[in-house]
Amino acid sequence: MAAEPLTVELIKRRLLGRRRSGLDILIATALLVSLLVAVGVLVLLLSNVVGQGGPLLVERGFKFITDPLSPTASEAGLRQGLFGSVVLAVFVVLLAFPLGLAASIYLEEYAADTRPTRFLVANIRNLAGVPSIVYGLLGLTVFVGLARGVTNGRTLVAGGLTLTVLVLPIMIITASEALRAVPQALREASYGVGATRWETIRHHVLPVAAPSILTGSVLTIARAFGESAPLLLAGAVVSNFFAAPAGTNLIGLVTRESYTSLPVVIYNWARQPQEAFVELTAAGIIVLLIMLLAVNAGAILLRDRASRKPSL
């Protein structure tokens, strides 16, 4: 009889004691370390870039952004690259966003779950996995070559269309996921009071899905903003110099046959052997990362605004 309370005590202590074995702690630490390595690399990368490019950026200030390309590292700036990147981003926003949204609405709201629909979805998933440089070959053949009449060859138009085609599948997939997360009951309630499919989507589904569609789209556009491989093929100029613009108006600048973008300029600087270009590249990277940060911060603001509206 005397042993019983002791056994109960023992079992109780075993169960509630949360004693962790050495192996348990070891494995938890190893897993944490691997996560910290990944995050540490990010910190290392950022601090390395800021350390190398920061002083130059401070010294040159806004002139670094407004100066044109130059073979002399101390004079080279981001002007053409920045202009190209902004125009390319506008193309992607104006084309890929509405097209991607329309396709995702079709797939999620209209299309029945049939064999052709499943084929379409599988096709889009596969397109999202095609390496970006292959889209560059598509851009070179179709937009620079075949559609020369529309794009005028190696222009920002061709580059913009190439990036649009590149991000379209990703845009469709993210928007589809957002639409799928909208509860079915909402649609049924709308149909129940006699709304058509489009009215249901327009007034009930889209407002609820808007915040996640917006964030997803902005992330996708940010991806296009940092993309350079397809542009190398679709006609972007990889050089320290190209001729001053012939036309000064915007249309002339967009349709002339030489363009570049911020990441392409950075690529070109990164491959220059001279030491002076190392700092220049790092400074260019800081500008690129700040712009991406601004775009993402904008997305968060937009999402907060969109989700504050009472939607249900």
Add this chain to the structure above:
Amino acid sequence: MNSDHVLAGDRRRQKRERTVHAAFRAATLLSIAISVAIVVSLIGEAVAFLAQVELDQLLANGWFPRRSRFNVSTLVVHTLLVSSVAMMVATPIGLGAAMYLSEYAPPRVRRVLKPALEVLAGIPSVVIGFFALRYITPQVIQPLFPATDLSNFAAAGLGVGILIVPLIASVSEDAMRAVPQTIRAAAYGLGAKKWHTSVRVVFPAALSGIIAGLILGVSRAIGETMVVAIAAGATGGSLTTFNPLDGGQTMTGAMASLAIGSDQVAGAVAAFQSLFFVGLLLFVMTLALNMVSERVVRRFRQRY
């Protein structure tokens, strides 16, 4: 809405419904057009390339498009070399990070570290390429192997590895989080310790998703261009090497180099067309990997 109209019978509404439907379907069908355009543009020039070059050019020593030596196997070997280095780095880090986030991380730690991984995923590949060339090579590779050139496959592989860690981590974490809580509870109920539950119960249960994530990682590594173009040395051409400390061209590196014209001679049609041949090969390889990955998920998914 005017109540005179019977709801379903309103012509205007019906017409608008049909227009919207057709427009949205057209947008979706555009994706088919894109796929067809990719395949057609690749195959056309790739076939033209094969028709033009001699067999001994394809079996020549190394890849030197300027000198009409088009041994594609050189590029494939180098691509596999870079991808292997990348996977050796990214697999343990990615899986470890995923398991920590899914099984161990307290909510507060998760809220900080998961967005950090997402930021890493958002870093453009040119930036990683620069980091590989100007940090990884001089600070990591050269101290270990002093005779290494500035451009080498090891640095490029490490760079690509950094690039795919977030991908592997997020896909595997999703897979592990999808394992129902009841399974963990059952393991604890049988007296399993925490590590035993995560490593021997949750991990196997999530294995199909994890393998799919790893295959996607390989596919991304093979198709990654900018890191390789910057850090592996992409100009001229290269001889086949199995040594990761050498520099040279991979499939994507050769394409980037052909694209910016550093390998092109005026009037060398074959060099230009070889771009499409390599592109087609790359397309087929990544497509196959992506399809295998989807199949793995579908075939081996545990149904709970």
